[in-house]
Amino acid sequence: MHGSPHRRSRLTAIALGAALLAVSATACSSSSPEREYAVPDNLCGAKVPSSSLEPLLPTGKKLSAQPTSAVDVDRCRLQVDGETAFSSSVEKRASDISAQDVAKSAMGVEPTDSVADDGRFVYAKTGAVGKVKCPGSSGAERSLWVTARTTHPAEAKDMLAFIRAYADGVAGTDACSKL
Numbered sequence: 001m002h003g004s005p006h007r008r009s010r011l012t013a014i015a016l017g018a019a020l021l022a023v024s025a026t027a028c029s030s031s032s033p034e035r036e037y038a039v040p041d042n043l044c045g046a047k048v049p050s051s052s053l054e055p056l057l058p059t060g061k062k063l064s065a066q067p068t069s070a071v072d073v074d075r076c077r078l079q080v081d082g083e084t085a086f087s088s089s090v091e092k093r094a095s096d097i098s099a100q101d102v103a104k105s106a107m108g109v110e111p112t113d114s115v116a117d118d119g120r121f122v123y124a125k126t127g128a129v130g131k132v133k134c135p136g137s138s139g140a141e142r143s144l145w146v147t148a149r150t151t152h153p154a155e156a157k158d159m160l161a162f163i164r165a166y167a168d169g170v171a172g173t174d175a176c177s178k179l
Helices: 006-029 050-056 099-105 157-172
Strands: 063-070 075-081 085-094 114-116 122-123 127-131 141-148
Touching: 050 157, 085 099, 099 122, 099 127, 099 141, 114 157, 122 157, 127 157, 141 157
Parallel strands: none
Antiparallel strands: 063 075, 075 085, 085 141, 114 122, 122 127, 127 141
């Protein structure tokens, strides 16, 4: 082969890249789909353990987060391969509202679903609501709530674990100071 050493090393790199691509294409052709994206440990600004979010997300290649805000509501939608797979919100409500009241307007959960922690959380397989315990907020006129909904089949216990972690994560943000 004639040519410069630089050209030969470039050709070798191209051949190596093609070989790796072929191997990875073969590995991806297995019968069970896998999660190719990293599960985040931050949900639009609130820290949550990725281990609590992982069971609520489907397999796929690419995950993106889309935060939106409206009056008294901040939403976070997670899309997997372009489809909404999970959504959550942080909502300001009256201080005397219950988890069942919040569940009435939340998607994926009903007021009659399972209750935990003395009524602080209502949860099901597809959704949950929970009250955020804001430091120093006793006597406040408003309360802060989190909601979650998944389109991926999940276990109710996983939804409860997530909503607890999410409520704790939101308590660590500046959302509590904005009540």
